[in-house]
Amino acid sequence: QTCALPISDPALPRCAWLPVADALYRRYHDGEWGVPVHDDARLLELLILEGAQAGLSWITVLRKRERYRERMHGFDAQRLAACGPAEVDDWLRDPGLIRHRGKLEAAILNARACLALQAEAGSLDAWLWAWVDGRPIRNRPRTPAEVPASTPLSERLSRELRRRGFRFVGPTTVYAFLQAAGLIDDHSTDCFRCTPPDD
Numbered sequence: 001q002t003c004a005l006p007i008s009d010p011a012l013p014r015c016a017w018l019p020v021a022d023a024l025y026r027r028y029h030d031g032e033w034g035v036p037v038h039d040d041a042r043l044l045e046l047l048i049l050e051g052a053q054a055g056l057s058w059i060t061v062l063r064k065r066e067r068y069r070e071r072m073h074g075f076d077a078q079r080l081a082a083c084g085p086a087e088v089d090d091w092l093r094d095p096g097l098i099r100h101r102g103k104l105e106a107a108i109l110n111a112r113a114c115l116a117l118q119a120e121a122g123s124l125d126a127w128l129w130a131w132v133d134g135r136p137i138r139n140r141p142r143t144p145a146e147v148p149a150s151t152p153l154s155e156r157l158s159r160e161l162r163r164r165g166f167r168f169v170g171p172t173t174v175y176a177f178l179q180a181a182g183l184i185d186d187h188s189t190d191c192f193r194c195t196p197p198d199d
Helices: 023-031 040-053 058-071 077-081 085-091 101-121 124-132 152-163 171-180
Strands: none
Touching: 023 058, 040 058, 040 077, 040 101, 040 124, 040 171, 077 101, 085 101, 101 124, 124 152, 152 171
16 A cells, blocks of 8 residues: 655655655655555554653654564454463563563454454454545645644544544544554655646
8 A cells, every 4th residue: 555656765755753864764655655555454553662661752653563463463353363361471572572561462452343343344444534525634734733643533533443442543643643554645746756736
């Protein structure tokens, strides 16, 4: 779920929050951030990783993402939901992961909550995108100051996710997730990834 736009030229105008010198972060911004995601495993991955990021920088998570994919069964909800305390203890010894017991346990709980939601709604994708009527919210901020940490939408979604058993899904984390999964597009107006107004 990445775009086909060029991602190699650091001179392209980008969102002001991006540390352009970091190639990994640049590739993420250019090819993934704000691109609509409709695959349940990818959505679960982003939700879990945004929760793991709490209190840390996103680049820390990006650098560990491949290890998370290896250790957490590609974020396949059924396989991850079957994990238990032994796996958590093993993960805590892995420097390739963020070794925080609560966050690692939350990954399993979130996979189990995802399965329950899928059984009810058909897919995590359908359930989540219904919150934005199936179309990305494109805000087109002019400056980073115009991008909120949370919104009434992320607050409502956070409450519902927590009610359903998801963990590490506070309003700020949920807003970051909505941005990452492309339900909200906050690329700034001077960024080359900004969607034209008539799209």
